[in-house]
Amino acid sequence: MSSREKRTPFGDWxxxxxxxxxxxxxxxxxxxxxxxxxxxxxxATRIGLDPFHFVHRHILFLIPAIIVLLGVSALSPRNxxxxxxxxxxxxxxxxxxxxxxxxxxxxxxxxITILGVGVQASEFVKPAFVVLIAWLFxxxxxxxxxxxxxIAITLLLMVVTLLVLQPDFGQTMLLALVxxxxxxxxxxxxxxxxxxxxxxxxxxxxxxxxxxxxxxRIQRFLDPASGDTFNIDVxxxxxxxxxxxxxxxxxxxIKRILPEGHTxxxxxxxxxxxxxILCLILLSLFAFIVLRALLHAMRDEDPFTRxxxxxxxxxxxxxxxxxxAVNLHLMPAKGMTLPFISYGGSSMISLAYGxxxxxxxxxxxxxxxxxxxxxxxxxxxxxx
Amino acid sequence: MNExxxxxxxxxxxxxxxxxxxxESWRQRMLRGLLYGxxxxxxxxxxxxxxxxxxxxxxxYAVIGVRLVSFAITSDNHAAxxxxxxxxxxxxxxxxxxxxxxxxxxxxxxxxxxAEPRRIIDVDxxxxxxxxxxxxLDANEVRERLSSKKGFAWxxxxxxxxxxxxxxxLGIPGIGFLRENKRTYPNGPIVSHVxxxxxxxxxxxxGLERWLDKNGLADLHMAxxxxxxxxxxxxxxxxxxxxxxxxxxxxxxxxxYKAKAVAGTVTDVRTGEILxxxxxxxYDPNNPKEANDPTRINRLTTGVFEMGSTFKALxxxxxxxxxxxxxNSSFDARVPLRYGKFKIHDYHAQRRxxxxxxxxxxxxxxxxxxxxxxxxxxxxxxFLKKMGQLDRLRTELPESAEPIVPKRWxxxxxxxxxxxxxxxxxxxxxxxxVGALMNGGLLIPPxxxxxxxxxxxxxxxxxxxxxTSKEMRYLMRLNAEVGSARxxxxxxxxxxxxxxxxxxxxxxRYSKTRLLTTFMAVLPADKPKYIVSLxxxxxxGLPETYGFATxxxxxxxxxxxxxxxxxxxxxxxPRLDLPPSGKWILANASGAF
Numbered sequence: 001m002s003s004r005e006k007r008t009p010f011g012d013w014x015x016x017x018x019x020x021x022x023x024x025x026x027x028x029x030x031x032x033x034x035x036x037x038x039x040x041x042x043x044a045t046r047i048g049l050d051p052f053h054f055v056h057r058h059i060l061f062l063i064p065a066i067i068v069l070l071g072v073s074a075l076s077p078r079n080x081x082x083x084x085x086x087x088x089x090x091x092x093x094x095x096x097x098x099x100x101x102x103x104x105x106x107x108x109x110x111x112i113t114i115l116g117v118g119v120q121a122s123e124f125v126k127p128a129f130v131v132l133i134a135w136l137f138x139x140x141x142x143x144x145x146x147x148x149x150x151i152a153i154t155l156l157l158m159v160v161t162l163l164v165l166q167p168d169f170g171q172t173m174l175l176a177l178v179x180x181x182x183x184x185x186x187x188x189x190x191x192x193x194x195x196x197x198x199x200x201x202x203x204x205x206x207x208x209x210x211x212x213x214x215x216x217r218i219q220r221f222l223d224p225a226s227g228d229t230f231n232i233d234v235x236x237x238x239x240x241x242x243x244x245x246x247x248x249x250x251x252x253x254i255k256r257i258l259p260e261g262h263t264x265x266x267x268x269x270x271x272x273x274x275x276x277i278l279c280l281i282l283l284s285l286f287a288f289i290v291l292r293a294l295l296h297a298m299r300d301e302d303p304f305t306r307x308x309x310x311x312x313x314x315x316x317x318x319x320x321x322x323x324x325a326v327n328l329h330l331m332p333a334k335g336m337t338l339p340f341i342s343y344g345g346s347s348m349i350s351l352a353y354g355x356x357x358x359x360x361x362x363x364x365x366x367x368x369x370x371x372x373x374x375x376x377x378x379x380x381x382x383x384x
Numbered sequence: 385m386n387e388x389x390x391x392x393x394x395x396x397x398x399x400x401x402x403x404x405x406x407x408e409s410w411r412q413r414m415l416r417g418l419l420y421g422x423x424x425x426x427x428x429x430x431x432x433x434x435x436x437x438x439x440x441x442x443x444x445y446a447v448i449g450v451r452l453v454s455f456a457i458t459s460d461n462h463a464a465x466x467x468x469x470x471x472x473x474x475x476x477x478x479x480x481x482x483x484x485x486x487x488x489x490x491x492x493x494x495x496x497x498x499a500e501p502r503r504i505i506d507v508d509x510x511x512x513x514x515x516x517x518x519x520x521l522d523a524n525e526v527r528e529r530l531s532s533k534k535g536f537a538w539x540x541x542x543x544x545x546x547x548x549x550x551x552x553x554l555g556i557p558g559i560g561f562l563r564e565n566k567r568t569y570p571n572g573p574i575v576s577h578v579x580x581x582x583x584x585x586x587x588x589x590x591g592l593e594r595w596l597d598k599n600g601l602a603d604l605h606m607a608x609x610x611x612x613x614x615x616x617x618x619x620x621x622x623x624x625x626x627x628x629x630x631x632x633x634x635x636x637x638x639x640x641y642k643a644k645a646v647a648g649t650v651t652d653v654r655t656g657e658i659l660x661x662x663x664x665x666x667y668d669p670n671n672p673k674e675a676n677d678p679t680r681i682n683r684l685t686t687g688v689f690e691m692g693s694t695f696k697a698l699x700x701x702x703x704x705x706x707x708x709x710x711x712n713s714s715f716d717a718r719v720p721l722r723y724g725k726f727k728i729h730d731y732h733a734q735r736r737x738x739x740x741x742x743x744x745x746x747x748x749x750x751x752x753x754x755x756x757x758x759x760x761x762x763x764x765x766x767f768l769k770k771m772g773q774l775d776r777l778r779t780e781l782p783e784s785a786e787p788i789v790p791k792r793w794x795x796x797x798x799x800x801x802x803x804x805x806x807x808x809x810x811x812x813x814x815x816x817x818v819g820a821l822m823n824g825g826l827l828i829p830p831x832x833x834x835x836x837x838x839x840x841x842x843x844x845x846x847x848x849x850x851x852t853s854k855e856m857r858y859l860m861r862l863n864a865e866v867g868s869a870r871x872x873x874x875x876x877x878x879x880x881x882x883x884x885x886x887x888x889x890x891x892x893r894y895s896k897t898r899l900l901t902t903f904m905a906v907l908p909a910d911k912p913k914y915i916v917s918l919x920x921x922x923x924x925g926l927p928e929t930y931g932f933a934t935x936x937x938x939x940x941x942x943x944x945x946x947x948x949x950x951x952x953x954x955x956x957x958p959r960l961d962l963p964p965s966g967k968w969i970l971a972n973a974s975g976a977f
Contacts, residue, residue, distance in 0.1 A: 181437060185430050185437070186430065187430060230535075242455075275456070276456035279452050283452065284449075286445070303427070310437065314441075325448060328448060
């Protein structure tokens with residue numbers, strides 16, 4: 001490690017970054033590799049691939065993910081914002097391209113192939129969108145003359161439209177939820193909560209009546225007898241069979257018939273092979289990262305970093321909570337990956353990007369630098 | 385982006401938006417007021433609301449944690465919970481092959497017809513078209529299944545390729561096919577009682593198929609492991625050729641002697657391996673309906689019988705092994721033995737003192753009974769217990785029967801059991817005991833799986849002295865030379881044997897006409913390798929047997945035919961110039977173990 005005597009870029013980063021969060025993220029990635037070894041070979045053999053196909057690719061994706069995570073975490077808040085603008089713009093272009101060029105898989109267009117690599121554009125839009133919205137709400141407190149709220153609403157409508165056209169209701173819901181939470185944190189009057197709630201309800205009811213699979217999933221959740229609940233039955237069976245300590249690595253048998261065992265239902269595989277204890281450890285890692293980030297946001301004085309940190313933490317938290325809740329049949333089935341544990345290249349890089357920004361924004365900064373990042377105050381300090 | 389506003393007026397604190405510069409238009413101020421309220425400290429509000437989010441997330445994660453813990457706690461109660469793979473398709477089973485690699489059971493792919501009722505558009509139309517194509521489908525049942533709310537329902541398992549094609553052409557939505565494994569038994573009924581059969585889901589329900597399931601295959605199935613993966617074939621000790629020869633001769637005997645049932649085994653006395661086991665009437669495992677017929681049970685393992693005089697071999701072995709009696713001892717057989725109101729006769733009465741070999745060859749009930757009495761009831765019981773005749777014999781076959789042992793075993797019981805009445809055992813059990821008398825004195829549990837001599841020696845329990853075994857071999861051979869087993873003496877194989885005829889108990893009394901005849905043949909008697917054990921249930925007397933229906937007239941000649949056919953198959957070299965047993969076996973120390 002570098003010495004504190006001399007200021008080096010690495011030293012600056014190492015001594016300002018939130019090391020406990022970094023450690024928790026590393027632990028999650030490690031758990032991801034171990035669980036990939038448990039969960040993905042049955043899926044790979046089922047579709048006729050080499051048993052370790054997904055394990056190899058999982059580890060392969062981790063390398064760029066770690067680079068992105070560390071690289072982004074070294075950025076200053078201002079550069080984080082600038083990068084977000086670029087990523088968001090690129091993501092929107094990709095989303096539009098996806099709608100036009102992507103092949104339809106299982107009824108939706110989500111994946112576009114760029115240079116032989118399948119990319120899920122919506123994954124990259126998510127964190128960038130959250131940072132931009134956080135900035136807009138921060139600006140609305142700081143510079144009322146800027147039409148920040150209008151822009152924020154416009155951006156939301158744009159992204160939601162593109163996502164619904166795919167259609168991808170999971171991501172839509174996730175983004176709308178984080179957007180609303182940020183709006184709420186930005187000081188929105190309580191009365192508008194009812195407004196947003198009403199809009200959400202209309203959206204949900206609309207989806208219920210216009211999109212058949214949404215309706216089916218909700219019905220199935222409320223009344224399991226109404227339809228085929230194979231996935232969730234198998235997932236619950238995994239937890240039952242696992243018990244406290246699990247059946248041991250490689251001893252899982254339910255995982256062989258669990259569809260999406262390596263992505264959406266990896267938590268159930270963890271339950272079967274390693275038991276509820278490990279699931280609780282994973283749960284506490286997620287809770288630690290999310291709650292620590294939110295606490296940090298609460299103490300932060302700068303509106304932009306506060307909202308961006310809170311937004312990214314909520315994005316991460318909501319995603320992890322939905323995945324675990326679906327696995328445990330606490331809510332209707334909704335395809336969502338378990339951050340850093342589930343298999344998926346786009347998801348992994350996007351999460352690394354999001355968490356990198358979270359680390360960057362929550363780094364300890366001297367008060368002066370904080371003032372600089374505020375932008376508004378630059379003249380006072382910069383132009384003496 | 386923020387640099388564009390550099391010349392803007394400087395505000396002392398970000399937490400006082402109402403003091404924002406004059407650039408804000410009245411419309412924006414109104415919007416802001418509407419959205420956020422007038423004169424509020426938004427920084428403080430934000431802090432409080434993030435606090436709320438923290439509480440919210442803490443609650444959500446706590447709920448998930450509680451749910452996880454509740455699963456762990458209820459885990460034990462759900463250990464037996466199944467229901468996930470109940471609708472599992474018939475999965476693959478390993479091939480079963482005989483000791484020479486001939487296939488006894490294998491999987492063949494067949495299509496099965498299923499429906500996804502929720503996707504059926506017109507139930508009536510679908511029912512009509514399906515029943516028109518498959519006339520053996522029940523229209524009401526099909527309609528009921530198609531009308532259900534289930535995601536999946538079987539309509540008909542294992543249809544032919546032509547039927548599949550025809551249904552495919554109908555183009556009914558929500559109807560599909562699954563490739564399933566159908567178990568087939570290329571040899572039909574020949575090895576039926578050994579391998580048993582499977583049900584429609586390819587789960588073993590009888591014989592060695594059931595044993596396979598109990599020994600891990602069922603777990604594999606449940607886990608979905610056993611699907612089309614190549615599984616190692618299971619090799620049995622059974623020899624298909626020997627079984628076929630045995631069955632062929634038994635079928636001939638069944639018809640010739642008009643018996644109710646016949647059964648037989650060929651076992652290797654050195655290893656306990658069962659090379660052939662046939663119980664007629666049997667069934668074709670490809671036609672499972674036959675298997676449920678109670679007259680087709682496996683009489684060798686699931687039936688228990690009074691073995692008759694073949695049991696005398698055990699009594700004599702006990703006497704010789706006790707050391708108190710030797711081959712030159714003699715017993716009084718002048719008059720029938722009276723015991724209470726019972727009178728024990730000899731079938732071939734000699735009315736004089738008989739030596740031990742004479743008792744065996746004349747099959748003297750009186751002599752055997754006296755011999756057993758001279759050793760006492762407890763000794764008799766102890767010896768039979770040691771020979772495994774009083775406990776249920778378990779093999780790989782799931783079917784087995786408990787011997788019927790008298791509850792109160794007095795002297796009368798010892799008298800009758802000495803010559804094979806009053807104790808009912810499974811024929812395979814008696815064969816195991818005789819095997820021990822022949823092989824040098826080791827009781828080896830029979831098996832349907834391959835076993836080497838070394839493994840057998842490790843498993844075997846010494847029950848009699850090697851010397852006693854040698855004397856028993858002499859007696860068996862002598863009986864085939866001069867005694868009741870003469871008709872089983874096939875030239876060249878040095879056969880030894882013991883006949884047995886038991887009167888069956890009909891309505892609580894021994895019947896003179898309904899007999900159960902048994903025969904144990906050992907070959908070659910000087911250096912035993914195999915035991916052929918036969919059983920005929922109610923054989924009838926024929927003109928050519930002068931009306932006799934005792935073992936020497938039906939079981940022994942059948943055994944001769946079997947031995948003549950299987951001898952070459954078992955690589956037994958015919959030896960035609962061997963001296964008689966007295967000079968050869970007794971004089972030679974050769975033997976088995």
